[in-house]
Amino acid sequence: MKRVSFLAAALLLLGATPAERVGLRFAVSAGSAPVACQAKIPGLGTTRATIVPQDLRFYVSEVKLVRSDGTEVPVALDDDRAWQAKGVALLSWCADGKSDVHDVVTGTVPAGTYRGVRFALGVPDALNHADATIAEAPLNVTGMYWSWRSGYKFLRFDVRSSRENGASPSTWLVHLGSTGCTTASGGAYDCRHPNRPTIALRNYDWHANAIVLDVAQLVAKADLTAHSGGTECMSDPSDDAECAPPFAALGLGAGATPQSVFHVR
Amino acid sequence: MRGLLAFAFAAIAALVLGGARAHADDTYRWNIPSVIPAPLVPADNAMTEAKVNLGRFLFYDKRLSANGTISCASCHRQAYAFSDPRVVPVGVTGQKHPRHAMRLVNVAYLPVLTWANPNQRALESQALVPMFGEHPVEMGLGGREKQMLAMLKADVRYQRLFAEAFPDQYDQISLATVTRAISSFERALLSFDSPYDQYRYGHHPDAISAAAKRGEGLFFGERIDCAHCHGGINFTDNIAHVRLRAPEIAFHNTALYNIGGTGAYPHDNRGIEEITENPADMGKFRTPSLRNIAAGGPFMHDGSVKSLEEAIDHYAAGGRTIAAGPYAGDGSKSPLRDTQLRGFKITPQERSDLVAFLQSLTDDKFLHDPRFSDPFAAEAK
Numbered sequence: 001m002k003r004v005s006f007l008a009a010a011l012l013l014l015g016a017t018p019a020e021r022v023g024l025r026f027a028v029s030a031g032s033a034p035v036a037c038q039a040k041i042p043g044l045g046t047t048r049a050t051i052v053p054q055d056l057r058f059y060v061s062e063v064k065l066v067r068s069d070g071t072e073v074p075v076a077l078d079d080d081r082a083w084q085a086k087g088v089a090l091l092s093w094c095a096d097g098k099s100d101v102h103d104v105v106t107g108t109v110p111a112g113t114y115r116g117v118r119f120a121l122g123v124p125d126a127l128n129h130a131d132a133t134i135a136e137a138p139l140n141v142t143g144m145y146w147s148w149r150s151g152y153k154f155l156r157f158d159v160r161s162s163r164e165n166g167a168s169p170s171t172w173l174v175h176l177g178s179t180g181c182t183t184a185s186g187g188a189y190d191c192r193h194p195n196r197p198t199i200a201l202r203n204y205d206w207h208a209n210a211i212v213l214d215v216a217q218l219v220a221k222a223d224l225t226a227h228s229g230g231t232e233c234m235s236d237p238s239d240d241a242e243c244a245p246p247f248a249a250l251g252l253g254a255g256a257t258p259q260s261v262f263h264v265r
Numbered sequence: 266m267r268g269l270l271a272f273a274f275a276a277i278a279a280l281v282l283g284g285a286r287a288h289a290d291d292t293y294r295w296n297i298p299s300v301i302p303a304p305l306v307p308a309d310n311a312m313t314e315a316k317v318n319l320g321r322f323l324f325y326d327k328r329l330s331a332n333g334t335i336s337c338a339s340c341h342r343q344a345y346a347f348s349d350p351r352v353v354p355v356g357v358t359g360q361k362h363p364r365h366a367m368r369l370v371n372v373a374y375l376p377v378l379t380w381a382n383p384n385q386r387a388l389e390s391q392a393l394v395p396m397f398g399e400h401p402v403e404m405g406l407g408g409r410e411k412q413m414l415a416m417l418k419a420d421v422r423y424q425r426l427f428a429e430a431f432p433d434q435y436d437q438i439s440l441a442t443v444t445r446a447i448s449s450f451e452r453a454l455l456s457f458d459s460p461y462d463q464y465r466y467g468h469h470p471d472a473i474s475a476a477a478k479r480g481e482g483l484f485f486g487e488r489i490d491c492a493h494c495h496g497g498i499n500f501t502d503n504i505a506h507v508r509l510r511a512p513e514i515a516f517h518n519t520a521l522y523n524i525g526g527t528g529a530y531p532h533d534n535r536g537i538e539e540i541t542e543n544p545a546d547m548g549k550f551r552t553p554s555l556r557n558i559a560a561g562g563p564f565m566h567d568g569s570v571k572s573l574e575e576a577i578d579h580y581a582a583g584g585r586t587i588a589a590g591p592y593a594g595d596g597s598k599s600p601l602r603d604t605q606l607r608g609f610k611i612t613p614q615e616r617s618d619l620v621a622f623l624q625s626l627t628d629d630k631f632l633h634d635p636r637f638s639d640p641f642a643a644e645a646k
């Protein structure tokens with residue numbers, strides 16, 4: 001068995017299908033405006049709130065490029081022990097209140113012409129519940145730990161918000177991750193709500209385009225100033241008022257419609 | 266050969282039991298009476314005196330929080346059975362925790378930790394919740410582990426303590442070793458020397474009062490039967506040790522709330538339903554040990570019961586009635602009430618006897634044991 005996979009690898013290296021290095025660029029925006037850590041963004045959500053990002057990071061995995069004929073080809077992600085390992089990559093713009101930008105996913109694919117991209121927003125279940133204290137980077141980032149849920153936050157978007165008319169600022173948090181997870185014996189977990197949306201985008205050429213997360217779309221139907229004490233969507237299905245708007249935008253939840261948060265630019 | 270076989274067997278056992286769990290530790294001298302079976306430890310964190318000693322310093326070190334104001338011991342205070350006399354603890358940002366701080370007594374015997382999370386099965390991973398959690402913020406270390414580890418690496422004492430505790434570890438001062446040492450200290454917090462232990466296991470017939478002896482009869486008797494859930498060596502139906510075939514795990518809805526007649530609990534304290542998302546799990550919390558209970562109030566998961574008398578009255582009524590307000594409801598009519606909770610009649614005399622019994626579970630030596638005390642305070646003297 002080992003010999004077979006070695007042979008396959010050797011064939012690949014010998015140029016049966018030459019490999020191509022790729023870099024998938026990501027970006028964040030608020031509509032057409034740029035997004036930066038601690039920089040005010042006006043006019044978001046149903047109450048046109050002004051927000052200041054405190055944290056904006058997410059994991060992607062199962063990254064695939066799509067050929068013109070629809071064939072999906074997995075991208076073998078580089079293992080750089082910093083931002084990428086075991087097929088998981090962390091993308092970051094704002095970490096714990098400080099600017100920390102990493103916006104590219106690198107790897108290899110068989111050479112070819114690709115017209116689309118697919119990825120999962122989150123950490124695969126097989127890695128999501130392991131011992132975080134001894135995990136490799138980027139799964140050792142404590143700001144993305146979600147220990148009370150025995151996993152990781154897949155997407156973290158923390159903001160301070162205020163109405164433009166000057167009401168007192170409050171916080172608004174979205175922590176996306178798997179919930180309803182149980183394990184019979186401390187081994188494999190089964191999650192009622194994996195909350196790991198697959199994002200599929202067409203008309204994408206990695207040479208020319210970026211994959212954009214639009215925070216204005218993520219919070220379009222949310223009231224970012226609803227509670228003076230702050231609003232939290234902790235992916236809890238019973239926190240419907242807080243989670244329904246961002247979840248619907250991500251294509252999650254009952255009667256899900258296609259996601260509207262990511263687009264190609 | 267025999268060593269190899271034993272190793273292979275241990276490896277298989279570790280695999281079967283799910284990685285690093287459930288493993289007898291024959292090398293450490295547990296401070297327990299001979300009648301008490303030894304606890305289990307994770308296969309990758311054997312007990313040593315050096316780890317316990319390091320863990321004690323870390324447990325009491327306020328520099329393990331975002332603003333240097335809170336250590337583990339701030340909310341787990343020895344004199345209160347490593348609990349907190351406040352109704353609920355408060356984190357570094359001023360945020361209140363929805364639940365009362367659990368007592369840390371004989372936690373080495375628990376197969377599941379915390380009030381209401383069936384997935385928290387090891388102290389090593391549980392420690393990450395107060396350190397790094399944001400829901401609520403407790404010690405507030407999220408994203409600050411580099412500064413914390415730099416502080417530990419720069420401290421001459423910690424350099425020595427980590428070297429002694431983890432001599433063969435490649436990354437000697439790391440999150441993995443910090444959490445393992447704290448867990449080892451917590452496992453060393455063993456209490457089996459209460460007056461009741463001396464009476465029952467130590468053959469000292471006069472170690473407890475006549476009232477406590479009458480209370481013992483009520484506690485274990487069929488009518489009141491506290492021991493149905495609070496039974497066994499640790500006075501809880503959650504237990505694991507070397508002589509058990511399999512760990513026992515139990516969560517119960519004790520009818521403290523019945524909001525709107527649906528059995529609902531307050532939103533931030535829904536029990537394991539928050540984790541399992543199974544509606545039948547609403548209001549189910551892990552049975553706490555009653556060892557040192559009299560030192561560890563207020564009581565219940567949210568600290569909403571002020572005294573042992575009030576707790577007994579709650580169980581006698583078979584549920585708590587809240588007359589008005591957002592949490593109004595008659596607990597005794599909750600559709601989710603545990604089937605064992607049926608209420609009982611109890612006289613004032615019996616109630617005070619039962620309290621006397623519960624007080625006999627207070628192990629004063631444990632509450633004042635210098636090995637478990639604040640090492641920094643000892644130095645300041």
